[in-house]
Amino acid sequence: MEPIIAVALVLVGYAVGAAKIINEGNEALVERLGRRHRKLSPGLNFIVPFIDQVVMEDTTREQLLDIKPQNVITKDNIYLEVDAVVYWRINDMQKSFYEIDNLQQGLNNLATTNLRQIIAQNTLEQTNVARAEMDQTILEKLNDTSKDWGVQILRVDIQSINPPESVQKSMEMQRAAEIESHAAIEIAEGQRQASVKKAEGTMTSMQIISEAIRSNPESREILRYLVAQDYVEASQKLSASENAKIIFMDPGKSKDIYDQVVADEVVRKDTGKSISSEN
Structure with a gap:
Protein backbone atom coordinates (compact mmCIF):
# COMPACT_ATOMS: atom_id res chain seq x y z
CA MET A 1 0.00 0.00 0.00
CA GLU A 2 2.79 2.41 0.76
CA PRO A 3 4.16 2.42 -2.84
CA ILE A 4 0.67 3.09 -4.12
CA ILE A 5 0.24 6.01 -1.72
CA ALA A 6 3.62 7.37 -2.77
CA VAL A 7 2.72 7.16 -6.44
CA ALA A 8 -0.62 8.85 -5.75
CA LEU A 9 1.10 11.67 -3.92
CA VAL A 10 3.53 12.12 -6.78
CA LEU A 11 0.69 12.28 -9.30
CA VAL A 12 -1.18 14.79 -7.17
CA GLY A 13 1.94 16.94 -6.82
CA TYR A 14 2.58 16.70 -10.55
CA ALA A 15 -0.99 17.77 -11.30
CA VAL A 16 -0.76 20.68 -8.92
CA GLY A 17 2.55 21.77 -10.40
CA ALA A 18 1.28 21.39 -13.94
CA ALA A 19 -1.92 23.40 -13.45
CA LYS A 20 -1.68 27.19 -13.81
CA ILE A 21 -4.68 29.47 -13.43
CA ILE A 22 -4.40 32.84 -15.15
CA ASN A 23 -6.85 35.52 -14.04
CA GLU A 24 -9.03 37.40 -16.49
CA GLY A 25 -7.22 40.42 -17.89
CA ASN A 26 -3.80 38.82 -17.44
CA GLU A 27 -1.44 36.81 -19.62
CA ALA A 28 1.65 34.76 -18.80
CA LEU A 29 4.78 33.67 -20.64
CA VAL A 30 6.26 30.18 -20.41
CA GLU A 31 9.85 29.17 -21.15
CA ARG A 32 10.82 25.56 -21.77
CA LEU A 33 14.36 24.71 -20.79
CA GLY A 34 15.23 28.41 -20.86
CA ARG A 35 13.78 29.16 -24.28
CA ARG A 36 10.63 31.05 -25.24
CA HIS A 37 7.82 28.53 -25.49
CA ARG A 38 4.26 29.85 -25.37
CA LYS A 39 1.79 32.32 -23.87
CA LEU A 40 -0.86 31.36 -21.33
CA SER A 41 -4.35 32.88 -21.69
CA PRO A 42 -6.85 33.55 -18.86
CA GLY A 43 -8.28 30.36 -17.36
CA LEU A 44 -6.83 26.93 -16.49
CA ASN A 45 -3.58 26.05 -18.25
CA PHE A 46 -1.17 23.09 -17.92
CA ILE A 47 2.60 23.09 -18.17
CA VAL A 48 5.27 20.41 -17.73
CA PRO A 49 6.74 20.71 -14.22
CA PHE A 50 10.52 21.12 -13.96
CA ILE A 51 10.72 21.62 -17.73
CA ASP A 52 8.36 24.55 -18.26
CA GLN A 53 8.60 27.71 -16.19
CA VAL A 54 6.28 30.74 -16.00
CA VAL A 55 8.69 33.66 -16.35
CA MET A 56 6.17 36.50 -16.50
CA GLU A 57 2.56 37.22 -15.71
CA ASP A 58 1.19 40.73 -16.26
CA THR A 59 -2.04 42.54 -16.99
CA THR A 60 -3.22 43.56 -20.44
CA ARG A 61 -5.55 46.16 -18.94
CA GLU A 62 -4.97 49.90 -19.15
CA GLN A 63 -2.29 51.12 -16.74
CA LEU A 64 -1.30 54.52 -15.39
CA LEU A 65 2.21 55.98 -15.35
CA ASP A 66 2.59 59.10 -13.21
CA ILE A 67 5.40 61.38 -14.40
CA LYS A 68 6.92 63.26 -11.49
CA PRO A 69 7.28 67.07 -11.78
CA GLN A 70 10.05 68.00 -14.20
CA ASN A 71 12.08 71.21 -14.36
CA VAL A 72 11.94 72.55 -17.91
CA ILE A 73 13.14 75.75 -19.60
CA THR A 74 10.85 77.06 -22.35
CA LYS A 75 11.85 78.53 -25.69
CA ASP A 76 11.68 82.04 -24.22
CA ASN A 77 13.88 81.02 -21.25
CA ILE A 78 11.16 80.71 -18.61
CA TYR A 79 11.68 78.08 -15.92
CA LEU A 80 8.67 75.77 -15.52
CA GLU A 81 7.72 72.82 -13.36
CA VAL A 82 5.67 70.35 -15.41
CA ASP A 83 4.09 67.01 -14.57
CA ALA A 84 1.95 64.59 -16.57
CA VAL A 85 0.27 61.18 -16.59
CA VAL A 86 0.53 58.52 -19.29
CA TYR A 87 -2.11 55.83 -19.89
CA TRP A 88 -0.77 52.69 -21.58
CA ARG A 89 -1.50 49.04 -22.27
CA ILE A 90 0.51 45.91 -23.17
CA ASN A 91 -0.46 44.65 -26.63
CA ASP A 92 2.25 42.03 -27.07
CA MET A 93 3.33 40.27 -23.86
CA GLN A 94 6.36 38.62 -25.46
CA LYS A 95 7.79 41.90 -26.79
CA SER A 96 7.20 43.65 -23.46
CA PHE A 97 9.30 40.96 -21.75
CA TYR A 98 12.01 40.16 -24.28
CA GLU A 99 12.57 43.52 -26.03
CA ILE A 100 13.22 45.64 -22.92
CA ASP A 101 14.66 44.76 -19.55
CA ASN A 102 12.58 47.09 -17.35
CA LEU A 103 9.39 48.15 -19.07
CA GLN A 104 8.12 50.56 -16.41
CA GLN A 105 11.47 52.35 -16.14
CA GLY A 106 11.80 52.51 -19.90
CA LEU A 107 8.35 54.07 -20.33
CA ASN A 108 9.04 56.57 -17.56
CA ASN A 109 12.35 57.69 -19.09
CA LEU A 110 10.84 57.85 -22.58
CA ALA A 111 7.87 59.94 -21.43
CA THR A 112 10.06 62.27 -19.35
CA THR A 113 12.49 62.90 -22.21
CA ASN A 114 9.79 63.66 -24.75
CA LEU A 115 7.87 65.86 -22.30
CA ARG A 116 10.95 68.00 -21.67
CA GLN A 117 11.75 68.24 -25.39
CA ILE A 118 8.24 69.33 -26.41
CA ILE A 119 7.96 71.94 -23.65
CA ALA A 120 11.40 73.33 -24.52
CA GLN A 121 10.27 73.90 -28.12
CA ASN A 122 7.41 76.20 -27.06
CA THR A 123 7.16 79.58 -25.39
CA LEU A 124 5.39 80.10 -22.08
CA GLU A 125 2.29 81.46 -23.82
CA GLN A 126 2.20 78.51 -26.21
CA THR A 127 2.41 75.99 -23.38
CA ASN A 128 -0.69 77.55 -21.81
CA VAL A 129 -2.85 77.76 -24.94
CA ALA A 130 -1.67 74.68 -26.86
CA ARG A 131 -1.65 72.01 -24.18
CA ALA A 132 -3.89 69.64 -26.14
CA GLU A 133 -1.59 69.87 -29.19
CA MET A 134 1.44 69.12 -27.01
CA ASP A 135 -0.36 66.10 -25.51
CA GLN A 136 -0.99 64.74 -28.99
CA THR A 137 2.59 65.34 -30.12
CA ILE A 138 4.01 63.54 -27.08
CA LEU A 139 1.56 60.67 -27.62
CA GLU A 140 2.72 60.16 -31.21
CA LYS A 141 6.39 60.26 -30.27
CA LEU A 142 5.91 57.76 -27.44
CA ASN A 143 4.05 55.32 -29.69
CA ASP A 144 6.82 55.47 -32.29
CA THR A 145 9.16 53.82 -29.77
CA SER A 146 6.82 51.89 -27.49
CA LYS A 147 5.38 49.79 -30.33
CA ASP A 148 8.71 47.93 -30.45
CA TRP A 149 8.15 47.02 -26.78
CA GLY A 150 4.67 45.64 -27.43
CA VAL A 151 3.08 48.64 -25.68
CA GLN A 152 0.42 51.07 -26.88
CA ILE A 153 0.28 54.57 -25.39
CA LEU A 154 -3.40 55.48 -25.10
CA ARG A 155 -3.37 59.03 -23.71
CA VAL A 156 -0.98 61.66 -22.43
CA ASP A 157 -2.28 64.38 -20.12
CA ILE A 158 -0.10 67.30 -19.03
CA GLN A 159 -1.61 67.96 -15.61
CA SER A 160 0.05 71.19 -14.54
CA ILE A 161 2.47 73.81 -15.86
CA ASN A 162 3.72 76.01 -13.03
CA PRO A 163 5.95 79.03 -13.75
CA PRO A 164 7.92 80.79 -10.97
CA GLU A 165 6.01 83.04 -8.57
CA SER A 166 7.46 86.21 -10.13
CA VAL A 167 6.25 85.13 -13.56
CA GLN A 168 2.81 84.28 -12.17
CA LYS A 169 2.52 87.77 -10.67
Whole structure:
Protein backbone atom coordinates (compact mmCIF):
# COMPACT_ATOMS: atom_id res chain seq x y z
CA MET A 1 0.00 0.00 0.00
CA GLU A 2 2.79 2.41 0.76
CA PRO A 3 4.16 2.42 -2.84
CA ILE A 4 0.67 3.09 -4.12
CA ILE A 5 0.24 6.01 -1.72
CA ALA A 6 3.62 7.37 -2.77
CA VAL A 7 2.72 7.16 -6.44
CA ALA A 8 -0.62 8.85 -5.75
CA LEU A 9 1.10 11.67 -3.92
CA VAL A 10 3.53 12.12 -6.78
CA LEU A 11 0.69 12.28 -9.30
CA VAL A 12 -1.18 14.79 -7.17
CA GLY A 13 1.94 16.94 -6.82
CA TYR A 14 2.58 16.70 -10.55
CA ALA A 15 -0.99 17.77 -11.30
CA VAL A 16 -0.76 20.68 -8.92
CA GLY A 17 2.55 21.77 -10.40
CA ALA A 18 1.28 21.39 -13.94
CA ALA A 19 -1.92 23.40 -13.45
CA LYS A 20 -1.68 27.19 -13.81
CA ILE A 21 -4.68 29.47 -13.43
CA ILE A 22 -4.40 32.84 -15.15
CA ASN A 23 -6.85 35.52 -14.04
CA GLU A 24 -9.03 37.40 -16.49
CA GLY A 25 -7.22 40.42 -17.89
CA ASN A 26 -3.80 38.82 -17.44
CA GLU A 27 -1.44 36.81 -19.62
CA ALA A 28 1.65 34.76 -18.80
CA LEU A 29 4.78 33.67 -20.64
CA VAL A 30 6.26 30.18 -20.41
CA GLU A 31 9.85 29.17 -21.15
CA ARG A 32 10.82 25.56 -21.77
CA LEU A 33 14.36 24.71 -20.79
CA GLY A 34 15.23 28.41 -20.86
CA ARG A 35 13.78 29.16 -24.28
CA ARG A 36 10.63 31.05 -25.24
CA HIS A 37 7.82 28.53 -25.49
CA ARG A 38 4.26 29.85 -25.37
CA LYS A 39 1.79 32.32 -23.87
CA LEU A 40 -0.86 31.36 -21.33
CA SER A 41 -4.35 32.88 -21.69
CA PRO A 42 -6.85 33.55 -18.86
CA GLY A 43 -8.28 30.36 -17.36
CA LEU A 44 -6.83 26.93 -16.49
CA ASN A 45 -3.58 26.05 -18.25
CA PHE A 46 -1.17 23.09 -17.92
CA ILE A 47 2.60 23.09 -18.17
CA VAL A 48 5.27 20.41 -17.73
CA PRO A 49 6.74 20.71 -14.22
CA PHE A 50 10.52 21.12 -13.96
CA ILE A 51 10.72 21.62 -17.73
CA ASP A 52 8.36 24.55 -18.26
CA GLN A 53 8.60 27.71 -16.19
CA VAL A 54 6.28 30.74 -16.00
CA VAL A 55 8.69 33.66 -16.35
CA MET A 56 6.17 36.50 -16.50
CA GLU A 57 2.56 37.22 -15.71
CA ASP A 58 1.19 40.73 -16.26
CA THR A 59 -2.04 42.54 -16.99
CA THR A 60 -3.22 43.56 -20.44
CA ARG A 61 -5.55 46.16 -18.94
CA GLU A 62 -4.97 49.90 -19.15
CA GLN A 63 -2.29 51.12 -16.74
CA LEU A 64 -1.30 54.52 -15.39
CA LEU A 65 2.21 55.98 -15.35
CA ASP A 66 2.59 59.10 -13.21
CA ILE A 67 5.40 61.38 -14.40
CA LYS A 68 6.92 63.26 -11.49
CA PRO A 69 7.28 67.07 -11.78
CA GLN A 70 10.05 68.00 -14.20
CA ASN A 71 12.08 71.21 -14.36
CA VAL A 72 11.94 72.55 -17.91
CA ILE A 73 13.14 75.75 -19.60
CA THR A 74 10.85 77.06 -22.35
CA LYS A 75 11.85 78.53 -25.69
CA ASP A 76 11.68 82.04 -24.22
CA ASN A 77 13.88 81.02 -21.25
CA ILE A 78 11.16 80.71 -18.61
CA TYR A 79 11.68 78.08 -15.92
CA LEU A 80 8.67 75.77 -15.52
CA GLU A 81 7.72 72.82 -13.36
CA VAL A 82 5.67 70.35 -15.41
CA ASP A 83 4.09 67.01 -14.57
CA ALA A 84 1.95 64.59 -16.57
CA VAL A 85 0.27 61.18 -16.59
CA VAL A 86 0.53 58.52 -19.29
CA TYR A 87 -2.11 55.83 -19.89
CA TRP A 88 -0.77 52.69 -21.58
CA ARG A 89 -1.50 49.04 -22.27
CA ILE A 90 0.51 45.91 -23.17
CA ASN A 91 -0.46 44.65 -26.63
CA ASP A 92 2.25 42.03 -27.07
CA MET A 93 3.33 40.27 -23.86
CA GLN A 94 6.36 38.62 -25.46
CA LYS A 95 7.79 41.90 -26.79
CA SER A 96 7.20 43.65 -23.46
CA PHE A 97 9.30 40.96 -21.75
CA TYR A 98 12.01 40.16 -24.28
CA GLU A 99 12.57 43.52 -26.03
CA ILE A 100 13.22 45.64 -22.92
CA ASP A 101 14.66 44.76 -19.55
CA ASN A 102 12.58 47.09 -17.35
CA LEU A 103 9.39 48.15 -19.07
CA GLN A 104 8.12 50.56 -16.41
CA GLN A 105 11.47 52.35 -16.14
CA GLY A 106 11.80 52.51 -19.90
CA LEU A 107 8.35 54.07 -20.33
CA ASN A 108 9.04 56.57 -17.56
CA ASN A 109 12.35 57.69 -19.09
CA LEU A 110 10.84 57.85 -22.58
CA ALA A 111 7.87 59.94 -21.43
CA THR A 112 10.06 62.27 -19.35
CA THR A 113 12.49 62.90 -22.21
CA ASN A 114 9.79 63.66 -24.75
CA LEU A 115 7.87 65.86 -22.30
CA ARG A 116 10.95 68.00 -21.67
CA GLN A 117 11.75 68.24 -25.39
CA ILE A 118 8.24 69.33 -26.41
CA ILE A 119 7.96 71.94 -23.65
CA ALA A 120 11.40 73.33 -24.52
CA GLN A 121 10.27 73.90 -28.12
CA ASN A 122 7.41 76.20 -27.06
CA THR A 123 7.16 79.58 -25.39
CA LEU A 124 5.39 80.10 -22.08
CA GLU A 125 2.29 81.46 -23.82
CA GLN A 126 2.20 78.51 -26.21
CA THR A 127 2.41 75.99 -23.38
CA ASN A 128 -0.69 77.55 -21.81
CA VAL A 129 -2.85 77.76 -24.94
CA ALA A 130 -1.67 74.68 -26.86
CA ARG A 131 -1.65 72.01 -24.18
CA ALA A 132 -3.89 69.64 -26.14
CA GLU A 133 -1.59 69.87 -29.19
CA MET A 134 1.44 69.12 -27.01
CA ASP A 135 -0.36 66.10 -25.51
CA GLN A 136 -0.99 64.74 -28.99
CA THR A 137 2.59 65.34 -30.12
CA ILE A 138 4.01 63.54 -27.08
CA LEU A 139 1.56 60.67 -27.62
CA GLU A 140 2.72 60.16 -31.21
CA LYS A 141 6.39 60.26 -30.27
CA LEU A 142 5.91 57.76 -27.44
CA ASN A 143 4.05 55.32 -29.69
CA ASP A 144 6.82 55.47 -32.29
CA THR A 145 9.16 53.82 -29.77
CA SER A 146 6.82 51.89 -27.49
CA LYS A 147 5.38 49.79 -30.33
CA ASP A 148 8.71 47.93 -30.45
CA TRP A 149 8.15 47.02 -26.78
CA GLY A 150 4.67 45.64 -27.43
CA VAL A 151 3.08 48.64 -25.68
CA GLN A 152 0.42 51.07 -26.88
CA ILE A 153 0.28 54.57 -25.39
CA LEU A 154 -3.40 55.48 -25.10
CA ARG A 155 -3.37 59.03 -23.71
CA VAL A 156 -0.98 61.66 -22.43
CA ASP A 157 -2.28 64.38 -20.12
CA ILE A 158 -0.10 67.30 -19.03
CA GLN A 159 -1.61 67.96 -15.61
CA SER A 160 0.05 71.19 -14.54
CA ILE A 161 2.47 73.81 -15.86
CA ASN A 162 3.72 76.01 -13.03
CA PRO A 163 5.95 79.03 -13.75
CA PRO A 164 7.92 80.79 -10.97
CA GLU A 165 6.01 83.04 -8.57
CA SER A 166 7.46 86.21 -10.13
CA VAL A 167 6.25 85.13 -13.56
CA GLN A 168 2.81 84.28 -12.17
CA LYS A 169 2.52 87.77 -10.67
CA SER A 170 3.55 89.34 -13.99
CA MET A 171 0.94 87.27 -15.82
CA GLU A 172 -1.75 88.31 -13.34
CA MET A 173 -0.81 91.98 -13.76
CA GLN A 174 -0.92 91.61 -17.53
CA ARG A 175 -4.36 90.01 -17.41
CA ALA A 176 -5.60 92.76 -15.08
CA ALA A 177 -4.27 95.44 -17.47
CA GLU A 178 -5.99 93.73 -20.41
CA ILE A 179 -9.28 93.65 -18.51
CA GLU A 180 -9.00 97.34 -17.57
CA SER A 181 -8.13 98.27 -21.17
CA HIS A 182 -11.10 96.32 -22.49
CA ALA A 183 -13.39 97.99 -19.96
CA ALA A 184 -12.10 101.45 -20.91
CA ILE A 185 -12.72 100.72 -24.59
CA GLU A 186 -16.26 99.57 -23.80
CA ILE A 187 -16.96 102.72 -21.78
CA ALA A 188 -15.57 104.98 -24.51
CA GLU A 189 -17.65 103.21 -27.13
CA GLY A 190 -20.74 103.57 -24.98
CA GLN A 191 -20.12 107.29 -24.51
CA ARG A 192 -19.56 107.73 -28.24
CA GLN A 193 -22.82 105.99 -29.07
CA ALA A 194 -24.65 108.07 -26.45
CA SER A 195 -23.23 111.28 -27.95
CA VAL A 196 -24.32 110.22 -31.41
CA LYS A 197 -27.82 109.42 -30.17
CA LYS A 198 -28.02 112.72 -28.32
CA ALA A 199 -26.91 114.66 -31.40
CA GLU A 200 -29.43 112.80 -33.54
CA GLY A 201 -32.15 113.55 -30.99
CA THR A 202 -31.24 117.25 -30.91
CA MET A 203 -31.28 117.43 -34.69
CA THR A 204 -34.68 115.77 -34.83
CA SER A 205 -36.04 118.11 -32.16
CA MET A 206 -34.82 121.18 -34.03
CA GLN A 207 -36.41 119.94 -37.22
CA ILE A 208 -39.72 119.36 -35.47
CA ILE A 209 -39.62 122.78 -33.78
CA SER A 210 -38.73 124.64 -36.94
CA GLU A 211 -41.48 122.86 -38.85
CA ALA A 212 -44.01 123.70 -36.14
CA ILE A 213 -43.03 127.37 -36.10
CA ARG A 214 -43.14 127.66 -39.85
CA SER A 215 -46.55 126.05 -40.11
CA ASN A 216 -47.98 127.81 -37.06
CA PRO A 217 -46.34 131.15 -36.20
CA GLU A 218 -48.44 131.43 -33.02
CA SER A 219 -46.47 128.54 -31.47
CA ARG A 220 -43.45 130.82 -31.12
CA GLU A 221 -44.77 132.22 -27.87
CA ILE A 222 -45.17 128.72 -26.44
CA LEU A 223 -41.63 127.88 -27.49
CA ARG A 224 -40.26 131.01 -25.87
CA TYR A 225 -42.01 130.05 -22.64
CA LEU A 226 -40.49 126.56 -22.68
CA VAL A 227 -37.03 127.96 -23.39
CA ALA A 228 -37.33 130.41 -20.52
CA GLN A 229 -38.44 127.60 -18.20
CA ASP A 230 -35.44 125.43 -19.19
CA TYR A 231 -33.20 128.46 -18.67
CA VAL A 232 -34.43 128.93 -15.12
CA GLU A 233 -33.97 125.23 -14.27
CA ALA A 234 -30.45 125.22 -15.69
CA SER A 235 -29.57 128.31 -13.69
CA GLN A 236 -30.78 126.69 -10.49
CA LYS A 237 -28.67 123.57 -11.11
CA LEU A 238 -25.58 125.65 -11.80
CA SER A 239 -26.08 127.75 -8.70
CA ALA A 240 -26.15 124.58 -6.56
CA SER A 241 -22.49 123.82 -7.43
CA GLU A 242 -19.79 125.43 -5.29
CA ASN A 243 -17.30 125.71 -8.16
CA ALA A 244 -19.76 126.69 -10.90
CA LYS A 245 -19.51 130.00 -12.72
CA ILE A 246 -22.93 131.24 -13.84
CA ILE A 247 -23.36 133.36 -16.94
CA PHE A 248 -26.86 134.84 -17.24
CA MET A 249 -28.43 135.57 -20.57
CA ASP A 250 -31.40 137.84 -21.06
CA PRO A 251 -34.38 135.58 -21.80
CA GLY A 252 -35.92 138.45 -23.68
CA LYS A 253 -33.34 138.04 -26.39
CA SER A 254 -34.14 134.38 -26.89
CA LYS A 255 -36.70 135.37 -29.53
CA ASP A 256 -33.98 136.77 -31.76
CA ILE A 257 -31.83 133.67 -31.24
CA TYR A 258 -34.59 131.24 -32.15
CA ASP A 259 -35.75 133.39 -35.05
CA GLN A 260 -32.24 132.98 -36.44
CA VAL A 261 -32.33 129.20 -35.80
CA VAL A 262 -35.63 128.91 -37.62
CA ALA A 263 -34.41 131.04 -40.50
CA ASP A 264 -31.30 128.90 -40.87
CA GLU A 265 -33.40 125.73 -40.89
CA VAL A 266 -35.73 127.13 -43.55
CA VAL A 267 -32.78 128.11 -45.74
CA ARG A 268 -31.25 124.63 -45.29
CA LYS A 269 -34.48 122.90 -46.33
CA ASP A 270 -35.04 125.22 -49.32
CA THR A 271 -31.47 124.59 -50.46
CA GLY A 272 -31.99 120.86 -50.16
CA LYS A 273 -35.17 121.03 -52.24
CA SER A 274 -33.44 123.05 -54.91
CA ILE A 275 -30.65 120.54 -55.18
CA SER A 276 -33.15 117.68 -55.40
CA SER A 277 -35.12 119.39 -58.18
CA GLU A 278 -31.93 120.06 -60.15
CA ASN A 279 -30.99 116.39 -59.87
